[in-house]
Amino acid sequence: MAAQLQVDAAVVFIVDDDPSVRDALSLLLRIEGFAPRAFGDAGSFLEAFRQRAPACVVLDVNLPDESGLQVLRELAAERTPPPVVVMSGQGDIATAVAAMKFGATDFLQKPFAASAMADRVREAVTAYRRTREEHIQGLADFAGRHRLTGRERDVLQQVAQGASNKEAGRRLGISPRTVEVHRARIMDKLGAKNAADLMRIVMSEETSKRPTALLSAAPA
Numbered sequence: 001m002a003a004q005l006q007v008d009a010a011v012v013f014i015v016d017d018d019p020s021v022r023d024a025l026s027l028l029l030r031i032e033g034f035a036p037r038a039f040g041d042a043g044s045f046l047e048a049f050r051q052r053a054p055a056c057v058v059l060d061v062n063l064p065d066e067s068g069l070q071v072l073r074e075l076a077a078e079r080t081p082p083p084v085v086v087m088s089g090q091g092d093i094a095t096a097v098a099a100m101k102f103g104a105t106d107f108l109q110k111p112f113a114a115s116a117m118a119d120r121v122r123e124a125v126t127a128y129r130r131t132r133e134e135h136i137q138g139l140a141d142f143a144g145r146h147r148l149t150g151r152e153r154d155v156l157q158q159v160a161q162g163a164s165n166k167e168a169g170r171r172l173g174i175s176p177r178t179v180e181v182h183r184a185r186i187m188d189k190l191g192a193k194n195a196a197d198l199m200r201i202v203m204s205e206e207t208s209k210r211p212t213a214l215l216s217a218a219p220a
Helices: 021-032 042-051 069-074 091-103 113-131 149-162 165-172 177-189 195-202 211-215
Strands: 008-016 035-039 053-060 083-087 105-111
Touching: 008 113, 021 035, 021 113, 035 042, 042 053, 042 165, 042 177, 053 069, 053 113, 069 083, 069 091, 083 091, 083 113, 091 105, 091 113, 105 113, 113 195, 149 165, 149 195, 149 211, 165 177, 177 195
Parallel strands: 008 035, 008 053, 053 083, 083 105
Antiparallel strands: none
């Protein structure tokens, strides 16, 4: 796939092999002000995605030609992948965990309330638009940026600059404990096992020039 695709800010791609689900979601998202495009299989979706990326993807786990989890892996290869709301008729924990591990923004078990899906898509699109417009100084456009809140982005930038929790808290006007909580959430959202792994995920050429400062940030 291309490194940086042009994005349709209001377009939401729906991928589900059930025509009734595609129709219902298309109607819902159109009412919400989006421009939905529906696909019944992974192949047709990925072909369209290579031409022009959407602002959000609503993806079913079970597809006739390719697993939704495999589709997530392919989307994660993008420089700034769009948020993906995964849905499944099987709401087991293992499926949800796997989806989040491979980059899903959210997970909804079928059947779900229309308002729940509308809220998830709206929030995901808003965050994604902000992510594409903003840049975290010194960090690459790493996968998963759209999943971080504004405050988490602020904290991550401080961490990348080598600030301790106390220093970051002083600069941001929050307590060291709050910084610690944000750091834990950032690591969880990005799938980082430890501080070194977090820096590997978000490191750019600029940050690679100063790894000692990045990895020696004190926990408090």
